[in-house]
Amino acid sequence: MALNPSTSPAGGLRSGSDLIVTPAGEPEVPENVFLTTMDSVVSWCRKHSLWPMPFATACCGIELMAVGASRFDIARFGAEVMRFSPRQCDLMIVAGRVAMKMMPVLQRIWLQMPEPKWCISMGACASTGGIFDTYAVVQGIDRFIPVDVYIPGCPPRPEQILRAVMDIQEKVQRGGTTFGNEGLPELRARERYMLAQRSAAPGTGIADERGDEDRFGYRLPGGPSQLGLEETR
Amino acid sequence: MSTAPAPAADARDRMIEALAARVGQDAFTVSRFRHNVRVDVPSARVFEVLKALKDHCGCRYLAELGGADFLKYPGGPRPGRFQVHYVLRDLESGLPLIVRTWVDDPDPTLPSAVPLWSGADWMEREVFDMYGVRFEGHPDLRRILMPEEFAAFPLRKDYPLRGRGERHNFPRLTREES
Numbered sequence: 148m149a150l151n152p153s154t155s156p157a158g159g160l161r162s163g164s165d166l167i168v169t170p171a172g173e174p175e176v177p178e179n180v181f182l183t184t185m186d187s188v189v190s191w192c193r194k195h196s197l198w199p200m201p202f203a204t205a206c207c208g209i210e211l212m213a214v215g216a217s218r219f220d221i222a223r224f225g226a227e228v229m230r231f232s233p234r235q236c237d238l239m240i241v242a243g244r245v246a247m248k249m250m251p252v253l254q255r256i257w258l259q260m261p262e263p264k265w266c267i268s269m270g271a272c273a274s275t276g277g278i279f280d281t282y283a284v285v286q287g288i289d290r291f292i293p294v295d296v297y298i299p300g301c302p303p304r305p306e307q308i309l310r311a312v313m314d315i316q317e318k319v320q321r322g323g324t325t326f327g328n329e330g331l332p333e334l335r336a337r338e339r340y341m342l343a344q345r346s347a348a349p350g351t352g353i354a355d356e357r358g359d360e361d362r363f364g365y366r367l368p369g370g371p372s373q374l375g376l377e378e379t380r
Numbered sequence: 381m382s383t384a385p386a387p388a389a390d391a392r393d394r395m396i397e398a399l400a401a402r403v404g405q406d407a408f409t410v411s412r413f414r415h416n417v418r419v420d421v422p423s424a425r426v427f428e429v430l431k432a433l434k435d436h437c438g439c440r441y442l443a444e445l446g447g448a449d450f451l452k453y454p455g456g457p458r459p460g461r462f463q464v465h466y467v468l469r470d471l472e473s474g475l476p477l478i479v480r481t482w483v484d485d486p487d488p489t490l491p492s493a494v495p496l497w498s499g500a501d502w503m504e505r506e507v508f509d510m511y512g513v514r515f516e517g518h519p520d521l522r523r524i525l526m527p528e529e530f531a532a533f534p535l536r537k538d539y540p541l542r543g544r545g546e547r548h549n550f551p552r553l554t555r556e557e558s
Contacts, residue, residue: 247547248527254553282534282543283526290548293555330555338555 186324193237193263194319195225197312200236200260202253205243207270210302219305224312233259238315241294242302244272245285257292263328265319267311268294271301293338391473392417395437402432418478422459426481427491430466434496439468439477442493445503447511451537460484462511466493483513492517510535 176182199221203211214221221227230236233256245253257266268288271277274297276286288294295318296311322331330338396410396419408421408429421429433439444467451461460482468477483490492515493500504515505524512533515521523530530546532539 247550250550254550257553281541282539282547285547285550290552291550292553328555341552341554342556 187320189325190320190323193323194316196228197224197226197238197265197315197319198228198230198236199226199238199240200231200233200256201229201240201242202256203240203242204245204249205270205272207242207273207302210305211240211242211269211308214305214308219309221309221312224309224316226312233257234261236260237264239264239266240269240308241266241273241288242269244277244279245288246283247285248283250285250288250291253288254292262326263319263323265295265315265328266293267296267298267308267315269298269308269311270303271299274299277301390475391438391470392475392477395433395439395470395477398437399429399432402436403428416476416478418480421479421481423481423483423490426466426479427493427496430468430479430493430496433468433477433479438470438472441469441471442497442499442503443467443469443476445493445500445507447507447513447535449511449535449537453537458482460488462488462513464490464507464513488513490515494518509533512536 201208201211203209213219215227215229226238233239237260239257239260241253257264268274272279272284273288274294276284280286285291289297296314298307298311300307318331319328322329329335396417399408399419403425407425408419411418411420419429444465446465448463448465449461450458450463462483464481464483466479468479469475470477481490488511490513492504494504494515495517501519502524504518505521507513508515508518508521509523509525510533522528526534532544532546534543
């Protein structure tokens with residue numbers, strides 16, 4: 148506007164402050180000042196400086212290394228500071244299958260990460276157990292720790308991981324607060340439901356014992372038992 | 381591929397002759413499959429045979445120790461449910477000699493081979509972990525692959541592939557409490 152004064156209806160040069168519409172009784176906001184919330188600013192800073200905790204147990208970890216290297220370069224999204232101490236991280240990337248001997252380790256590392264924290268379940272094995280439908284492999288880490296973003300693929304392409312980081316960034320912006328992570332508003336009801344289900348009597352939703360899962364380890368909706376949280380007891 | 385010629389007499393024949401001279405002809409039976417020479421021993425005499433093979437027959441190296449569960453496996457009655465095999469190797473000729481033995485339910489027990497070969501330590505722990513075969517005299521017979529609190533023996537044929545719910549038996553951490 149200022150570079151093209153001829154468009155001004157009065158024909159003269161007008162200062163920018165004349166364009167601000169000031170409601171009656173409200174203080175005028177000067178130039179170059181933005182009004183926003185503290186949460187929004189903190190989340191904006193936080194989402195561009197994610198520190199991932201690479202929980203790489205299998206071949207997905209190799210792909211994760213490729214994302215950190217120069218060709219795909221996760222540093223473009225500010226998430227290049229891989230830390231192997233969970234105390235310093237706020238984004239856990241579970242890359243690979245998790246054996247049942249590893250699950251307590253994973254939970255402990257998750258609990259050691261300071262709030263706020265997010266979790267990416269990378270690849271088919273971490274999300275569902277993948278082809279490893281055996282007694283020793285956990286059929287999806289989301290049964291035991293909260294997961295924010297899932298990445299399909301076996302292993303996923305590096306671009307998918309970058310997409311997941313961008314999704315996490317959006318989730319941080321929308322659900323993060325200054326001192327914590329409230330999660331997405333539409334998911335809070337489910338979190339409360341899961342907490343309430345923790346104290347429910349075990350086996351209320353199980354018709355028969357757990358050995359009779361379908362081939363993917365999940366009960367089908369409308370099957371012998373209701374689909375719900377009780378299935379993992 | 382041409383038809384395989386009959387296995388030529390090799391160093392293993394001399395080993396078996398020396399073994400028969402040591403422990404007696406009735407302690408074992410010998411069978412061949414392609415290039416494998418199998419020595420079947422009853423479990424009561426397996427330590428004696430292994431010791432004779434190591435000390436006097438040249439099989440100084442224990443290459444492998446493993447197990448198998450033959451529950452409901454076709455092919456006739458067997459001396460026991462579990463087979464434990466020892467693959468010994470002659471370091472002079474490089475030829476393997478397989479010693480097999482059978483143990484049965486309940487409480488399958490074998491003498492440990494750790495006094496002969498220290499390398500049998502972890503291999504016997506693995507057979508114990510997967511099949512539940514106890515090795516008497518083992519210095520430290522704990523599980524080696526599965527967690528300590530795991531109760532079953534997962535490679536037994538009557539154990540379901542997907543387990544009995546052990547893989548689900550963890551507390552669930554939710555967003556609010558973690």
